[in-house]
Amino acid sequence: MRRRRDRQRHHRRGAQLSRFDVLIIGTGHAGVAAAIHLRQAGFAGSVALLGEETELPYERPPLSKDYLAGAKARDDFRFRSADFYAERGIELIPGERVKTVDPEARSVRCASGRTITFGELVWTAGGRARRLPGAHAIRTLADVDALKDELASASRVLIVGGGWIGLEAAAAIVKQGKKVVLAEREERLLARCSGRALSDFLAARHRAEGVDIRFGGPSPDPADFDLVIAGIGIEPEAGPLLAAGAEGGDGVAVDELGRTSLPHVWAAGDVALHCNPFGPDRPIRVESVQHATDQAACLAKAIAGDPRPYAAMPWFWSNQFDLKLQTVGLSHDHDEELVRGDPASGRFSILYRRAGKVIALDCVNMVRDYVQGRLLIERGTRVAPDRLTDPDLPLKTLVD
Amino acid sequence: MPIINVTTRDGRSKAIEGRAGRSLMENLRGGGIEEILALCGGCCSCATCHVYVDDEWLAGLPAMSDDEDDLLSTSGARAENSRLSCQIPMSDALDGIAVTVAPED
Numbered sequence: 056m057r058r059r060r061d062r063q064r065h066h067r068r069g070a071q072l073s074r075f076d077v078l079i080i081g082t083g084h085a086g087v088a089a090a091i092h093l094r095q096a097g098f099a100g101s102v103a104l105l106g107e108e109t110e111l112p113y114e115r116p117p118l119s120k121d122y123l124a125g126a127k128a129r130d131d132f133r134f135r136s137a138d139f140y141a142e143r144g145i146e147l148i149p150g151e152r153v154k155t156v157d158p159e160a161r162s163v164r165c166a167s168g169r170t171i172t173f174g175e176l177v178w179t180a181g182g183r184a185r186r187l188p189g190a191h192a193i194r195t196l197a198d199v200d201a202l203k204d205e206l207a208s209a210s211r212v213l214i215v216g217g218g219w220i221g222l223e224a225a226a227a228i229v230k231q232g233k234k235v236v237l238a239e240r241e242e243r244l245l246a247r248c249s250g251r252a253l254s255d256f257l258a259a260r261h262r263a264e265g266v267d268i269r270f271g272g273p274s275p276d277p278a279d280f281d282l283v284i285a286g287i288g289i290e291p292e293a294g295p296l297l298a299a300g301a302e303g304g305d306g307v308a309v310d311e312l313g314r315t316s317l318p319h320v321w322a323a324g325d326v327a328l329h330c331n332p333f334g335p336d337r338p339i340r341v342e343s344v345q346h347a348t349d350q351a352a353c354l355a356k357a358i359a360g361d362p363r364p365y366a367a368m369p370w371f372w373s374n375q376f377d378l379k380l381q382t383v384g385l386s387h388d389h390d391e392e393l394v395r396g397d398p399a400s401g402r403f404s405i406l407y408r409r410a411g412k413v414i415a416l417d418c419v420n421m422v423r424d425y426v427q428g429r430l431l432i433e434r435g436t437r438v439a440p441d442r443l444t445d446p447d448l449p450l451k452t453l454v455d
Numbered sequence: 456m457p458i459i460n461v462t463t464r465d466g467r468s469k470a471i472e473g474r475a476g477r478s479l480m481e482n483l484r485g486g487g488i489e490e491i492l493a494l495c496g497g498c499c500s501c502a503t504c505h506v507y508v509d510d511e512w513l514a515g516l517p518a519m520s521d522d523e524d525d526l527l528s529t530s531g532a533r534a535e536n537s538r539l540s541c542q543i544p545m546s547d548a549l550d551g552i553a554v555t556v557a558p559e560d
């Protein structure tokens with residue numbers, strides 16, 4: 056009897072022992088894009104999309120926006136239906152966490168003990184939310200389901216961190232009639248990624264909507280709140296690759312095609328430390344849907360035999376209250392910030408320049424500048440500041 | 456359930472059963488039209504949900520906002536009947552609507 060059970064178990068494991076021509080780790084924006092673009096590029100080999108989460112792959116942006124606010128249902132933001140993957144021969148392997156990668160054997164080993172070998176490995180494992188004890192995070196659908204369960208009966212909410220996710224959560228929650236305190240340890244909002252004009256504008260708007268923003272330390276006592284949320288960034292999920300000898304540090308280093316320093320191992324998305332053609336002269340990570348999708352598409356095409364360096368224009372968006380915030384370019388290391396239009400009107404843009412060239416724009420309810428500013432960045436045109444800030448001059452008329 | 460007739464970039468046609476209340480983009484994506492990337496999830500930020508709407512259906516659609524107009528102007532493939540499918544709510548009145556996925560920019 057015992058023997059039979061052992062044999063059965065062995066057999067079951069044997070049936071799972073498998074190999075894929077392309078094995079993608081992580082079912083987020085980058086992983087799903089890699090799979091879809093492999094097929095779009097005509098890749099005919101076997102493809103598996105393996106990830107720790109058990110949900111049918113979904114988009115993350117609504118988690119801190121419409122889903123948290125109750126304006127979208129759980130199934131309203133799946134990338135694709137289950138049939139879609141099946142029809143294209145993309146095998147979904149949910150609920151498996153890769154613990155180690157063996158680049159010589161070309162295999163990964165999961166926490167469950169399952170081993171899978173690969174022809175090419177695509178590492179799109181993103182990042183893990185930094186957590187505070189007793190606080191909720193907003194990274195996965197499971198995170199937000201747990202948060203919403205408690206939110207229903209909470210009336211005082213503390214949000215730690217004044218970055219994009221903290222601000223979006225504050226907007227979604229204060230609208231539900233809760234008392235919201237947002238604690239930011241820096242002296243301004245979005246200190247890591249945006250200029251002062253945007254910080255000040257958003258702080259004023261959130262305060263006007265009833266969010267109690269506290270800058271600097273010490274953080275309020277969590278005991279005074281029914282619910283605490285931490286929006287304090289992520290740690291890139293690079294451990295297994297770094298342990299296998301891949302170059303990197305704060306992420307996994309990749310080249311312009313998405314190749315890591317390990318043969319047959321690629322990476323894209325939040326985890327990828329790369330030199331962005333629109334960024335500074337040092338490797339950076341970019342956390343955005345655009346980057347995850349386009350970098351994954353780039354490596355998928357390279358695997359399918361059409362290698363073209365990653366060169367997509369970065370863009371990003373956020374929604375808070377009735378504000379549509381859109382960013383194009385990357386503002387890292389800017390040395391100048393120009394405000395175009397009047398923030399008090401609720402419609403304006405901020406142009407970031409480095410050495411006289413526009414490198415990025417943050418646009419608030421200003422789709423036109425968001426669209427046309429891209430040309431300024433692409434062309435690298437030098438324009439006098441007084442012309443850039445004249446709202447009557449459409450940006451597209453300023454490029455040569 | 457309103458039917459959506461889609462022509463993909465390779466010229467093939469497919470009829471999808473739509474769901475009223477969802478956007479045309481969500482219906483196309485949910486219906487397996489992989490060319491509709493819809494990267495921004497319907498936030499009017501990406502223009503990767505661009506379609507051409509058959510002329511007879513154009514007039515019955517909600518008017519285009521300035522934002523949609525601006526975003527569409529980034530597309531080299533813009534035509535008279537271009538729309539961003541995320542900006543079109545599906546309804547029973549649109550039963551039978553015919554759209555074509557615009558070329559990739």
Ligand SMILES: Cc1cc2nc3c(=O)[nH]c(=O)nc-3n(C[C@H](O)[C@H](O)[C@H](O)COP(=O)(O)OP(=O)(O)OC[C@H]3O[C@@H](n4cnc5c(N)ncnc54)[C@H](O)[C@@H]3O)c2cc1C
Pocket residue numbers: 080081082083084085086105106107108115116117118119151152153154179180181182193194195220292295323324325326341342343344345347370371372373374
């Ligand atoms: C709440 C929220 C709101 C956002 N809003 C916006 C927005 O408005 N606009 C925008 O541009 N960007 C936004 N972003 C950022 C954007 O979602 C990310 O940049 C994007 O998800 C990155 O994609 P990725 O595939 O690299 O990583 P992820 O989406 O994080 O996917 C990684 C996946 O890998 C899995 N995984 C990790 N480790 C392992 C392992 N060892 N084994 C197996 N599986 C593993 C994870 O469980 C996860 O499912 C938002 C992010 C969040 C969290």
Ligand code: FES
Pocket residue numbers: 480493494495496497498499500501502503504539540541542
């Ligand atoms: S989905 Fe991005 S503009 Fe329509």
